[in-house]
Amino acid sequence: MSRYFDATSNPATGATAVLQHAVQHWRDYYELTKPGVVALMVFTALVGELLASPGAIPWTALTVGNLGIALAAGSAAAINHLVDRRIDARMKRTEGRPLPTGGLRTRDASLFAGVLGLAGLSMLYFLVNPLTAWLTFGSLIGYAFIYTLFLKRATPQNIVIGGAAGAAPPVLGWVAVTGSIDPHALLLFLIIFTWTPPHFWALAIHRREEYASVNIPMLPVTHGDRFTRWQILFYTVLLVGVTLMPFATGMSGWVYLVGAVGLGARYLWFGYALLARPDDRSLPMKSFGFSIVYLMALFAVLLLDAYLPVILAPLLG
Numbered sequence: 001m002s003r004y005f006d007a008t009s010n011p012a013t014g015a016t017a018v019l020q021h022a023v024q025h026w027r028d029y030y031e032l033t034k035p036g037v038v039a040l041m042v043f044t045a046l047v048g049e050l051l052a053s054p055g056a057i058p059w060t061a062l063t064v065g066n067l068g069i070a071l072a073a074g075s076a077a078a079i080n081h082l083v084d085r086r087i088d089a090r091m092k093r094t095e096g097r098p099l100p101t102g103g104l105r106t107r108d109a110s111l112f113a114g115v116l117g118l119a120g121l122s123m124l125y126f127l128v129n130p131l132t133a134w135l136t137f138g139s140l141i142g143y144a145f146i147y148t149l150f151l152k153r154a155t156p157q158n159i160v161i162g163g164a165a166g167a168a169p170p171v172l173g174w175v176a177v178t179g180s181i182d183p184h185a186l187l188l189f190l191i192i193f194t195w196t197p198p199h200f201w202a203l204a205i206h207r208r209e210e211y212a213s214v215n216i217p218m219l220p221v222t223h224g225d226r227f228t229r230w231q232i233l234f235y236t237v238l239l240v241g242v243t244l245m246p247f248a249t250g251m252s253g254w255v256y257l258v259g260a261v262g263l264g265a266r267y268l269w270f271g272y273a274l275l276a277r278p279d280d281r282s283l284p285m286k287s288f289g290f291s292i293v294y295l296m297a298l299f300a301v302l303l304l305d306a307y308l309p310v311i312l313a314p315l316l317g
């Protein structure tokens with residue numbers, strides 16, 4: 001039995017044991033939440049919140065809203081670790097995760113995922129608004145169960161469809177502020193949705209053998225390396241087109257346009273280079289790395305563009 005469950009007969013000893021366990025294993029629990037991914041998601045939610053309210057800073061959405069979204073996303077990530085623990089144990093990239101190594105027991109991880117999810121969703125429901133809570137719940141179910149349990153194992157279109165859950169945070173942030181779904185928020189959703197395939201397939205090319213060895217039908221496994229590279233270029237072109245829409249619809253201005261075109265040009269170069277240099281073995285992971293910089297920078301530019309008048313106001317008098 002784990003230390004966590006050993007001492008629960010005596011409430012005082014039980015509480016100490018829970019605390020001791022949490023302190024000793026905090027790194028494992030932290031890793032279970034996929035903190036890097038969740039951090040970028042919360043940043044996109046923050047941008048959604050700030051674009052929804054160019055006038056006043058929505059403090060409740062920024063604090064409680066983002067904490068609730070982060071906890072729910074962390075819970076979804078922990079469930080993903082639980083569902084995937086057996087295949088994770090058989091792939092080099094994931095064999096060192098807390099469940100395959102035995103750093104955490106499945107019962108402890110399940111309890112952690114449950115507490116995180118319940119805390120995050122309750123916070124959103126009672127302190128932000130019910131619509132944000134329901135949409136976040138939908139994203140949690142979409143990633144943790146529909147993608148992980150079903151789509152990931154069923155079809156090479158897994159991440160295209162499953163990407164909808166990961167693309168939700170800017171909408172969640174927007175709804176946390178306004179209480180309703182705005183077409184501009186859906187544009188932000190669309191950006192992340194079209195970004196996900198080039199983001200992930202670059203890594204999948206690099207890890208093709210590992211996915212094949214555990215029978216996960218990622219696109220490079222089912223349709224080959226070259227077809228995947230063409231698909232990456234196709235989605236990158238689509239993505240660059242979609243990123244022009246905030247300017248075209250008047251949601252964002254010239255600063256955003258210049259940023260989006262510059263970043264898009266670089267991402268298109270990666271798409272082209274992946275096809276032109278099939279023998280360059282380091283290129284797929286460089287493209288994967290750039291995808292993260294790209295999304296972060298694109299959302300930063302959206303924010304800069306919206307808040308430039310506020311930033312410049314004191315300088316211009």
Ligand code: HEM
Nearest residue numbers: 036037040041044093159162163166167192196200203292
């Ligand atoms: C179905 C959709 C997605 C899939 C299949 C996917 C897949 C992956 C994979 C396999 C990794 C490598 C993780 C590792 O080696 O530990 C990764 C890393 C990452 N992903 Fe995604 N991703 C998706 C959506 C997203 C979204 C929506 C975001 C953010 C908005 C995101 C942000 C990141 C970041 C920041 C990392 C680097 C994490 C780190 O190094 O700690 N991903 N992704």
Ligand SMILES: CC(C)=CCC/C(C)=C/CC/C(C)=C/COP(=O)(O)OP(=O)(O)O
Nearest residue numbers: 037072073076077080136139140143165166
């Ligand atoms: C509530 C809310 C906003 C939910 C979003 C949930 C979330 C954390 C989505 C992350 C997307 C992601 C990293 C997918 C990779 O899973 P994978 O199993 O293909 O990758 P892996 O092999 O690295 O685990």
